[in-house]
Structures are given as C-alpha cells and as structure tokens.
Amino acid sequence: MIDLEGITKIYPRGFLRRQKSVAVNNVTLSIKKGETLGLVGESGSGKSSLGRIALRLIEPTSGTVRFEGTDLTKLSGREIRKFRPRMQILFQDPDTALDPRMTVRQSVAEPLAIWNCMGKEEMGDRIAGLLELVGLTPDLIDRYPFEISGGQKQRVALARVLTLNPEFLVADEPTAALDLSVQAQVLSLIKNIQRKTNLTLLFISHDLQVIGQMSNRVAVMHQGSIVEHGTVEDILNNPQDAYTRQLVAAARESEAWLGKTRETQGIYQCKKD
Numbered sequence: 001m002i003d004l005e006g007i008t009k010i011y012p013r014g015f016l017r018r019q020k021s022v023a024v025n026n027v028t029l030s031i032k033k034g035e036t037l038g039l040v041g042e043s044g045s046g047k048s049s050l051g052r053i054a055l056r057l058i059e060p061t062s063g064t065v066r067f068e069g070t071d072l073t074k075l076s077g078r079e080i081r082k083f084r085p086r087m088q089i090l091f092q093d094p095d096t097a098l099d100p101r102m103t104v105r106q107s108v109a110e111p112l113a114i115w116n117c118m119g120k121e122e123m124g125d126r127i128a129g130l131l132e133l134v135g136l137t138p139d140l141i142d143r144y145p146f147e148i149s150g151g152q153k154q155r156v157a158l159a160r161v162l163t164l165n166p167e168f169l170v171a172d173e174p175t176a177a178l179d180l181s182v183q184a185q186v187l188s189l190i191k192n193i194q195r196k197t198n199l200t201l202l203f204i205s206h207d208l209q210v211i212g213q214m215s216n217r218v219a220v221m222h223q224g225s226i227v228e229h230g231t232v233e234d235i236l237n238n239p240q241d242a243y244t245r246q247l248v249a250a251a252r253e254s255e256a257w258l259g260k261t262r263e264t265q266g267i268y269q270c271k272k273d
C-alpha cells in the first residue's frame with residue numbers, strides 16, 4: 001500500500017541556514033495493506049521525519065512516496081487534499097492534536113464537518129460509535145481536554161483520527177507521554193482497532209518492547225538510515241547489525257528491570273496486606 005523509495009531529507013540549519021543536516025538518508029521501505037510496520041530508533045534518528053514524509057506532510061529532498069501506486073510527491077496541493085482523509089497521523093502528545101477550546105464531541109466532529117460528509121443525526125451516531133470504539137463513556141462527550149485524563153485525551157485523539165475511516169495511519173510514539181499502565185491499554189486499543197478496521201499502520205517508537213508488541217515487521221533506523229529490517233522474531237533473536245544488538249540488549253535489560261520492579265511492588269503489597 002505504501003512504497004517509500006530512496007527517501008532523503010536534508011534540513012538546512014545553523015546561522016543563515018547554510019549548514020545541512022541529513023535527517024533521512026536514502027530509505028526504501030514498503031508497507032502492505034493491513035500490516036503494521038514498526039519503526040524503531042533512538043531520538044534524532046529520523047523516524048518522525050520519515051513518518052511525515054510518508055504522509056507528505058513534509059517534502060522529501062529526494063525520493064518517491066507511493067500510496068496504492070500513486071506517487072504523492074508529484075501531486076499538487078489540490079490533488080493531495082483528496083488523499084488526506086485516507087491517511088492520518090496520531091501524535092505523541094494528545095494536547096497538540098486537541099484544541100483546548102473544543103469539547104470531546106466538537107473535536108471528534110470537526111473532521112466530519114470539514115469534509116462535509118454527513119447530516120447532523122448521522123454525525124451524532126458516528127461520534128457515539130467512535131467513542132465506544134475507543135472505550136470512552138458517553139458522559140465524557142461534553143467535557144473539555146483539561147477535564148479528562150492523559151489516557152482519555154489520547155483516546156479522543158484516536159477517535160478523531162479514525163473519524164474519516166483512514167486506510168493508513170502513522171502513529172508517532174503515541175503512548176510515550178502516558179503512564180505505563182495507561183500505555184498498555186492504549187497500545188492494545190490501537191492493536192484491536194487496527195485488526196478490526198484492517199488499517200495499515202506505521203508505528204514509530206524508540207522502545208523496542210513496544211514495537212515488538214505492536215508490529216509484524218520491524219525496521220531499525222540509525223542516523224537517518226535503515227540499518228536492519230525483518231520480522232520481530234528475527235530482530236529480537238538474531239540481530240545482525242551492531243546498533244540493533246545494542247537496542248535489543250537495552251530492551252532486555254529494561255524488561256528484566258521492569259520485571260524486578262513489579263516483583264518488588266508485589267512483595268511490598270503482600271507485606272502491607
């Protein structure tokens with residue numbers, strides 16, 4: 001469904017913007033319909049730039065982006081607008097996606113109103129259905145973002161993104177701003193919705209454990225390049241690249257640390273009881 005070919009992104013930087021910074025370096029990747037491709041790498045490795053290029057939210061310096069065979073890099077602003085409802089992005093911080101002056105209902109309704117695709121009654125049903133899909137109770141519908149929790153806000157942001165039935169979603173560290181327990185709920189929600197709707201997903205994270213839970217295939221990004229690419233099992237059990245081996249070792253260490261922490265908490269709770 002998505003074919004990125006030879007994507008390079010160079011940002012100008014520094015005084016008078018004369019220096020160049022290569023954020024993405026000749027990346028070629030494909031994502032099949034209904035598949036989740038996990039994109040993992042440390043901060044600054046170029047993941048977000050690549051995700052935004054895949055949606056043509058920013059222009060690549062060179063390379064092509066194909067969406068079901070159509071080269072998005074060749075389309076005019078007017079032509080790309082037709083594709084917008086079919087491709088969406090879910091950001092790390094729901095506060096950037098939600099207008100603080102809009103209620104939950106207004107935030108979810110806005111894309112429908114902009115695309116002018118429904119009558120009032122049908123829109124009401126659609127909003128109720130979406131809120132149910134993301135596990136939000138109807139009593140939250142008239143609340144403002146400051147009146148709901150971080151996890152609830154991310155669910156509203158997800159409902160908003162799903163409003164127009166997108167076929168391709170870039171989820172850019174969608175749970176990084178959430179507590180661990182809420183993170184797990186939101187991840188399983190995204191996974192269930194992806195299965196139900198056969199969404200094609202580019203899931204971006206710096207956390208290999210999260211990527212492992214969410215993805216069919218993984219691409220490891222380091223300093224703008226894809227250094228390794230394979231199934232989750234291949235990457236976790238038989239990493240070939242030196243940087244990937246470091247990532248896997250760090251993920252295993254943090255898994256062991258988390259397990260230990262839970263154990264300690266368990267013992268503490270028993271004693272308290």
Ligand SMILES: Nc1ncnc2c1ncn2[C@@H]1O[C@H](COP(=O)(O)OP(=O)(O)OP(=O)(O)O)[C@@H](O)[C@H]1O
Pocket residue numbers: 011012013021022023041042043044045046047048049050206
């Ligand atoms: N608009 C910009 N102008 C100049 N440089 C930029 C711009 N956006 C990103 N960069 C640089 O490009 C590189 C890649 O950034 P990018 O945000 O794509 O990485 P990332 O892997 O998503 O990082 P993070 O996980 O911290 O979001 C970084 O060195 C960053 O400083």
